[in-house]
Amino acid sequence: MHTSDEVSATDPWAMRAKTAPEWAKHLVIYELNPRGFTSPHGVGDGSGSGTFASLEEKLPYLRDLGVNALWLAGHHEATKHFYGVWSVYAVRRPDVIDPVLGTEDDFRRLIRVAREHGIRIFLDVIAHGVLHDSPLVAEHPEWFPTSSWQMADYDYQNPEFRSWWVALWTKYALDYGVDGFRIDVLMGDVELWDEIVEACRAGGKEIVVFPEIERYHFSQQDNQGTPRDVYREIHIDDIVGVPRGLASAQISCHDYGWENLPGNHYFAQGSRARMAHISLLAPRIPLFFAGEEFNATPTPLPDLTQGLYGTGGPGGWLYGNRLDWSQLELAHCADMLEDVRTMLRIRHEYRHLINGDSSTMQIVPIPFDGATPFVPYALVDEGVEAIVVVTNPAAAEVSTMVRLPRARLGFDPDVHLRMTDLVSGLSEDITDDTFAVSIGADGTRGGGYRALRLSPAQP
Numbered sequence: 001m002h003t004s005d006e007v008s009a010t011d012p013w014a015m016r017a018k019t020a021p022e023w024a025k026h027l028v029i030y031e032l033n034p035r036g037f038t039s040p041h042g043v044g045d046g047s048g049s050g051t052f053a054s055l056e057e058k059l060p061y062l063r064d065l066g067v068n069a070l071w072l073a074g075h076h077e078a079t080k081h082f083y084g085v086w087s088v089y090a091v092r093r094p095d096v097i098d099p100v101l102g103t104e105d106d107f108r109r110l111i112r113v114a115r116e117h118g119i120r121i122f123l124d125v126i127a128h129g130v131l132h133d134s135p136l137v138a139e140h141p142e143w144f145p146t147s148s149w150q151m152a153d154y155d156y157q158n159p160e161f162r163s164w165w166v167a168l169w170t171k172y173a174l175d176y177g178v179d180g181f182r183i184d185v186l187m188g189d190v191e192l193w194d195e196i197v198e199a200c201r202a203g204g205k206e207i208v209v210f211p212e213i214e215r216y217h218f219s220q221q222d223n224q225g226t227p228r229d230v231y232r233e234i235h236i237d238d239i240v241g242v243p244r245g246l247a248s249a250q251i252s253c254h255d256y257g258w259e260n261l262p263g264n265h266y267f268a269q270g271s272r273a274r275m276a277h278i279s280l281l282a283p284r285i286p287l288f289f290a291g292e293e294f295n296a297t298p299t300p301l302p303d304l305t306q307g308l309y310g311t312g313g314p315g316g317w318l319y320g321n322r323l324d325w326s327q328l329e330l331a332h333c334a335d336m337l338e339d340v341r342t343m344l345r346i347r348h349e350y351r352h353l354i355n356g357d358s359s360t361m362q363i364v365p366i367p368f369d370g371a372t373p374f375v376p377y378a379l380v381d382e383g384v385e386a387i388v389v390v391t392n393p394a395a396a397e398v399s400t401m402v403r404l405p406r407a408r409l410g411f412d413p414d415v416h417l418r419m420t421d422l423v424s425g426l427s428e429d430i431t432d433d434t435f436a437v438s439i440g441a442d443g444t445r446g447g448g449y450r451a452l453r454l455s456p457a458q459p
Helices: 022-026 052-056 059-065 104-116 135-139 159-176 190-202 230-240 272-280 325-329 331-349
Strands: 029-032 040-043 069-072 076-079 087-097 120-126 129-131 146-148 151-153 180-184 208-211 248-250 285-289 362-365 377-381 385-391 398-403 417-421 427-430 434-439 449-456
Touching (some): 059 331, 087 120, 087 135, 104 159, 159 180, 159 190, 190 208, 230 362, 272 285, 272 331, 272 385, 272 449, 331 449, 385 398, 434 449
Parallel strands (some): 029 069, 029 285, 069 120, 120 180, 248 285
Antiparallel strands (some): 076 087, 129 151, 377 385, 417 449
């Protein structure tokens, strides 16, 4: 959440987050552009050809992966205003389902079938405005007094607009059944989102709201990059007196690669250590972009450009790539996918210890010899069990000496401990609190991380 000990009292990250539904702390969020996530008819007009129906076909895959929430970065009428490809950010009518994706009934069916697979749906909200050629501008010119991004900006002081805005997103939740919203850039007006949340609650629907930059229930950008010490990163909040709570851990942002040449702009790029340490086995809500789970080789849509408004040569914007699902036939992609599935299986199995609400758990740093750059940590149910996460981002196997801080873990000094490798299932009794942990080379099947469960040995 914070990256420095110097956190100002006026720092926006220090704002107390709103209280979220209980289920929010167990989210595993997967972002996708529905046009490029699947392309059943090729790349179409250069924006992919994915639809609600073709996305629905992938729901069993996402369920089996361990995803339980989709950030759907596209649902309403939009254009190719940015980077030459269709995107939700080039919003034309936020109140109209884009026919290139399907009908309103198709959209409702997607949400219903997703819920049957245990998957919630979050919609991307573009809060600053619409394209100048939007019918909304012609119908309500008084709503759009200024411009940015070569678009017309909403007037959040206009009472008629404010009523329309609340009704719009409340309808998506109560009528279509979506579970919440991710808000692009700035929220616009936090009080309007309070009204939306309350209106949904009054209609019997609890929703989650996570802005890109600011905080509501949590923020998309709570944590990015690679914190060397997860314990220290989280406890900075304690140092400055900010209440801990829900926080996300984003691996790749869809903005990676914008105005760059084509290439692999994922952050993890096959690193199991990064996936585990940053997000999937961390006390955060994991958030990652489609294809990162198998380190897909990016396939830029043919009209994708480096220039923001469709100029320049071929581009690398991560959002503007499509997934080539045939890559899962490649051994290194299949291996990465299996490792991510395993991490998420562990996360769900031990959800009482590994979840996105750090205020409900005890996190303990594990002393070690510094053989890896990431500090091992334990997620603890004091005296009952602990899961120790040790990672190795190197391209070679590493053996690191760790020392269990038995008192901080709550284990009696006279009780023998049982250690179970949660990947292999192998167990052994611990006779010495200082021991070596071997971690395979990162980027290889089963390498890059170890997840070890400690509990009192049975007599």
